[in-house]
Amino acid sequence: MKRSLATAFLGVLVTAASSAGAFTWPNVPDEVARALSTDDVSERRAAAARLRELPAGFAAPLVMKALGDGDLEVRLIAARAAVEQRLQGAGDRVVGWLAESDPRVRLMACEVIRMSPAPAAVAPLTRALGDASADVRLAAATTLGVMSARDGVPSLLGHLDDPSPEVRAGIVLALGRIGDGRAVVPLLGKVQDGSSDVRRITVRVLGDLGDVKASSALLLALRDKVQMVQLEAIDSLGRLRSAEATAALSPLALDRSNPRVRNATVQALGSIGTPAALEALMTCLAGDDVNAERSAVREALVRLGDQAASRLVTAITSGASSDLASGACLVLGDLGNTAHTKVIVDAIQRGQVPARVGLRALARLGDRSALAAVLELLEAPSMSVRRIAVQSASELLDPSQPEGTAVDPIAAQLTEPRVAVEDRVALTELMGRTGSSRAGPVLIALAGAKDRRVRLAAIQALGMIGQAGQEKSLLEDLTDEDAEIRLAAALSLGRVSGDAGGRELLRRFGVASEQDRAAIGIALSGAMSRATDEAIATGAAGMLPTVREPMRDVVIEGLGRMKTPGAGQALAAVLDRALSTDDRRKVAEVASGHPEQVGLARKLASDPDPSVQANAIWSLGTIGDAADVPSLVKLMSHRDVAVAGNAVASIGRIASRDKRADAQQLCPALDDARSYVRANALAALGVAGARCSNGDKERSLLLADASTVVRSAAAGLLRKVSSSDGAADSRALRRCLYDDKSGAVAAECRPRPAARATRGQAAEPVLVFVVPDGRSAAQPRAPFALVLSNALMRLGIADRRGAVFEGAAPRGEVTLAVPATLSK
Numbered sequence: 001m002k003r004s005l006a007t008a009f010l011g012v013l014v015t016a017a018s019s020a021g022a023f024t025w026p027n028v029p030d031e032v033a034r035a036l037s038t039d040d041v042s043e044r045r046a047a048a049a050r051l052r053e054l055p056a057g058f059a060a061p062l063v064m065k066a067l068g069d070g071d072l073e074v075r076l077i078a079a080r081a082a083v084e085q086r087l088q089g090a091g092d093r094v095v096g097w098l099a100e101s102d103p104r105v106r107l108m109a110c111e112v113i114r115m116s117p118a119p120a121a122v123a124p125l126t127r128a129l130g131d132a133s134a135d136v137r138l139a140a141a142t143t144l145g146v147m148s149a150r151d152g153v154p155s156l157l158g159h160l161d162d163p164s165p166e167v168r169a170g171i172v173l174a175l176g177r178i179g180d181g182r183a184v185v186p187l188l189g190k191v192q193d194g195s196s197d198v199r200r201i202t203v204r205v206l207g208d209l210g211d212v213k214a215s216s217a218l219l220l221a222l223r224d225k226v227q228m229v230q231l232e233a234i235d236s237l238g239r240l241r242s243a244e245a246t247a248a249l250s251p252l253a254l255d256r257s258n259p260r261v262r263n264a265t266v267q268a269l270g271s272i273g274t275p276a277a278l279e280a281l282m283t284c285l286a287g288d289d290v291n292a293e294r295s296a297v298r299e300a301l302v303r304l305g306d307q308a309a310s311r312l313v314t315a316i317t318s319g320a321s322s323d324l325a326s327g328a329c330l331v332l333g334d335l336g337n338t339a340h341t342k343v344i345v346d347a348i349q350r351g352q353v354p355a356r357v358g359l360r361a362l363a364r365l366g367d368r369s370a371l372a373a374v375l376e377l378l379e380a381p382s383m384s385v386r387r388i389a390v391q392s393a394s395e396l397l398d399p400s401q402p403e404g405t406a407v408d409p410i411a412a413q414l415t416e417p418r419v420a421v422e423d424r425v426a427l428t429e430l431m432g433r434t435g436s437s438r439a440g441p442v443l444i445a446l447a448g449a450k451d452r453r454v455r456l457a458a459i460q461a462l463g464m465i466g467q468a469g470q471e472k473s474l475l476e477d478l479t480d481e482d483a484e485i486r487l488a489a490a491l492s493l494g495r496v497s498g499d500a501g502g503r504e505l506l507r508r509f510g511v512a513s514e515q516d517r518a519a520i521g522i523a524l525s526g527a528m529s530r531a532t533d534e535a536i537a538t539g540a541a542g543m544l545p546t547v548r549e550p551m552r553d554v555v556i557e558g559l560g561r562m563k564t565p566g567a568g569q570a571l572a573a574v575l576d577r578a579l580s581t582d583d584r585r586k587v588a589e590v591a592s593g594h595p596e597q598v599g600l601a602r603k604l605a606s607d608p609d610p611s612v613q614a615n616a617i618w619s620l621g622t623i624g625d626a627a628d629v630p631s632l633v634k635l636m637s638h639r640d641v642a643v644a645g646n647a648v649a650s651i652g653r654i655a656s657r658d659k660r661a662d663a664q665q666l667c668p669a670l671d672d673a674r675s676y677v678r679a680n681a682l683a684a685l686g687v688a689g690a691r692c693s694n695g696d697k698e699r700s701l702l703l704a705d706a707s708t709v710v711r712s713a714a715a716g717l718l719r720k721v722s723s724s725d726g727a728a729d730s731r732a733l734r735r736c737l738y739d740d741k742s743g744a745v746a747a748e749c750r751p752r753p754a755a756r757a758t759r760g761q762a763a764e765p766v767l768v769f770v771v772p773d774g775r776s777a778a779q780p781r782a783p784f785a786l787v788l789s790n791a792l793m794r795l796g797i798a799d800r801r802g803a804v805f806e807g808a809a810p811r812g813e814v815t816l817a818v819p820a821t822l823s824k
Contacts, residue, residue, distance in 0.1 A: 052085070098124040129159045145178060203221045241272050262296070355385045402435040421453060463495040499533040508520050561765065571600065588612050629654060636677070653792070780800050
C-alpha cells in the first residue's frame with residue numbers, strides 16, 4: 001500500500017494476542033531428555049518426535065544427542081528436527097551417515113549437511129556421486145554446490161555423463177553454483193545433451209561462468225528446438241557481452257511473432273552494449289508501443305545509461321519520427337538526468353512528441369523545472385491531455401517543498417465551469433500537493449463545497465499546505481455528522497496544528513464523548529508533535545488519571561511525539577506510575593521520540609512482558625547507539641519472536657548510523673529457526689550495508705530456505721549489497737529468477753534500475769490501525785508484523801485502539817504481513 005496519509009488502516013489475518021513465543025513448560029525438556037536415554041526404542045522415538053516442538057535453545061543439545069542414537073528411526077527424526085531448527089554443527093555429526101546402507105539415511109545426511117555445511121563431508125559426497133541411488137547422487141551433487149566445494153569439481157566433471165538426466169542437470173547446476181572456470185570446456189559438449197533440461201541448465205551455467213569461449217556453443221543453442229533452451233542461450237550471450245552475437249540476435253529482436261524470444265533478445269542486446277547492439281535497439285524503439293507502461297526495449301536502453309542517452313538526444317534533435325522520438329523521450333525520462341528536461345519539453349512544444357507521451361516522460365524524469373510547461377497543458381483542448389497533465393504535475397510536486405507558483409494555474413482551472421466533478425477533485429488534490437499556504441483561501445472555500453467528494457478532497461488537501469488559517473474550518477469539520485469527513489479533518493489538523501490548535505484540541509479531548517475522542521485523539525497526537533507550549537504537555541499528563549482506555553494511548557502517544565523536555569519528563573513520570581502492561585507497552589513504543597530519555601527504552605527492554613520489550617527494543621533502534629548492541633545481540637535468541645526479530649532489526653538500524661556498531665554480529669541470526677528472525681537479519685544487513693563473510697550464507701538462504709519471506713529478504717539483500725563474490729551473487733539471483741517456485745520471490749530476484757533518491761523527508765511518522773480480515777474495525781492488542789519500505793519488519797502487539805505508531809518510517813510503502821505467530 002502506498003502511504004499517502006499519515007494514518008493507514010491495513011488488514012491482516014490475526015489471532016488473539018498473547019506472547020509471541022510458544023510457551024514450554026520447564027519440565028518438558030527434562031522429560032524428553034530422560035525418554036531419549038531409555039532402553040525402550042518406541043519411547044525414544046516418541047521423545048525424538050517431540051524435539052521439533054521445543055524451542056531451539058532447549059532442543060539443540062537433545063537433537064545432537066539423538067543424532068547418535070542406535071536406532072535408525074530416532075536418528076532420522078532427530079535429523080529432521082535439526083534441519084527445521086537450523087541446528088549448526090549437525091552436519092559434522094552426520095558425515096558418517098553417507099556410508100550407511102539405507103538410502104534414506106544417505107539422503108537425510110545430504111539435507112542436514114546442506115543446512116549445516118561440514119568441510120569433512122566433501123570427500124564422502126564426491127564418492128556418493130557414484131551411489132546406486134539416483135536420488136542420492138542428485139542430493140550429493142546439490143550439496144557440493146551449496147557448499148561451493150571447489151575440491152569436488154573434478155569429481156563432478158567426471159560424472160557429467162550420469163545415466164540419469166535429473167542427476168546430470170543437478171551436476172551442471174552444482175558446477176554453476178561453485179563457479180569454477182575448469183568446468184567451461186567440459187560443459188560445452190553438454191549443450192547438445194539428449195535432455196532439454198540438461199541443455200537448458202548448461203547454457204545458463206555457461207553464461208554464469210563468464211568465459212567468452214562459450215559463445216560459439218551458445219550461438220549453436222540459438223537453433224535449439226526447445227524455446228526454453230533458446231531463451232537461456234540468448235540470456236547467456238547477453239551476460240557474456242558477446243559482440244559476435246549481435247548479428248545473430250538483431251533479427252530476433254525485430255521478430256514480433258514470439259514476444260518471449262524478442263524480449264529476451266532485446267535485454268541481451270542491452271547487456272552487450274556495443275555500438276552495433278545500440279543501433280539494433282534504436283531500430284526496435286522506432287516500432288515500440290509508446291502506450292505500453294513497460295517496454296523491454298526501453299528498459300534495455302535505460303540499462304545502457306549515458307551511452308544510450310547521447311544517441312537518444314541525437315535522434316530527437318535531428319528530427320526523428322514521432323514514434324522514435326516518443327520512445328526516446330520515455331527512456332530519457334526513466335534515465336532521470338535533468339539535463340534532458342529541455343529536450344523533452346521542446347519536443348512536446350514543437351509537436352514532435354504527443355503531449356500525453358511527453359507528460360509521462362516529464363513525470364518520470366521528476367525535474368520540477370518542467371512544472372511550468374506541465375501546468376500550461378492544464379488548459380489543453382483535449383480532456384485526456386488535461387488529465388495526464390494533472391497526474392504529471394502531481395508527480396512533480398512535493399508538499400514538503402512548497403511551490404507557490406503552481407497555485408494560480410490550478411486555481412484558474414478550478415473556476416472553469418466546464419470542469420467535471422472527478423476532474424475538480426483531482427485538481428483539488430493537486431492544489432494540496434503544492435504545499436503552499438497561498439492555496440489556503442481556495443481550499444477553505446472548497447471545503448464548504450456541496451459535492452461531498454470535492455469537500456473531502458479539500459479537507460485532506462488543507463492538511464498538506466502548512467499553516468494557512470485553516471484550523472477554524474477544520475475544527476468545525478471535526479464535528480461533522482459524516483465519519484469520513486471527521487477523520488479527514490482530524491488527519492489534517494494533526495498535520496498543521498501547533499500550539500493554538502493543540503490547546504483547543506486538548507480542551508475538546510477532555511470534554512468530548514468517547515466516540516468523538518477517537519477523531520480528536522488523532523488530531524491531538526499530531527498537533528502535539530509540533531507544539532512547543534509546555535502547558536500542553538502538563539495538561540495532557542494531568543488528564544491521564546481520568547482518561548479511560550483506550551484513549552490513554554492517545555495521550556501517551558502525544559507526549560511521545562511532543563519534542564519538548566517537559567513532554568519527555570511527563571512520559572518518564574507515566575512509567576513511574578504505570579502498573580498496566582498496556583501503559584508500559586505504549587511508553588516503550590513512543591520513547592523513540594525522546595532521545596534524551598533513552599534510559600526509558602533501555603529500562604523497558606528488560607521488562608518482564610515480551611510485548612513491552614519488543615517495543616522498547618525497536619525504539620532503541622531509533623535512539624540507541626553502539627553501546628546498546630551487546631545487549632541487543634543477547635536478545636537475538638530470546639524465546640519471543642517479536643523480541644528477537646526487533647533486536648535484529650535494531651542492530652542493523654544502529655549500525656547504519658553508528659559505525660562503531662559491528663553489523664557482522666547479525667550473522668548468527670541467519671541460522672535462527674524462526675523465519676521472521678532470519679528475514680529481519682537479512683533486511684538489517686541491507687540497512688547496514690553489510691554482508692556475512694563471502695556471502696555464502698545469504699546465497700544459501702536465497703536458494704534453499706523453506707520460507708518465501710526469507711528468500712525474498714535474501715534477494716533484496718543480494719540486489720542491494722554486493723558480497724566479496726559479486727559473481728556468485730549474480731548467479732544466485734539468476735537461479736532464483738528462473739527456478740524459484742514463488743512468483744513473488746522470483747520478482748524480487750529480477751534486476752531493476754537503481755532507485756532514485758527520494759524528494760522531501762527521508763522518514764515520517766505513520767499511524768497504522770490493524771483491521772483483521774473479515775472485520776471493519778481495528779482490533780485492540782492484535783499481533784502485527786509491520787513491513788517498512790526498507791524491508792525491515794517491526795513485530796509486536798498493537799495498542800488498546802488496535803493502532804501501531806511508527807515515529808520514523810522510511811518513505812515508501814508500508815504493509816502488514818502475517819503476524820509472526822502464524823508465519824512458517
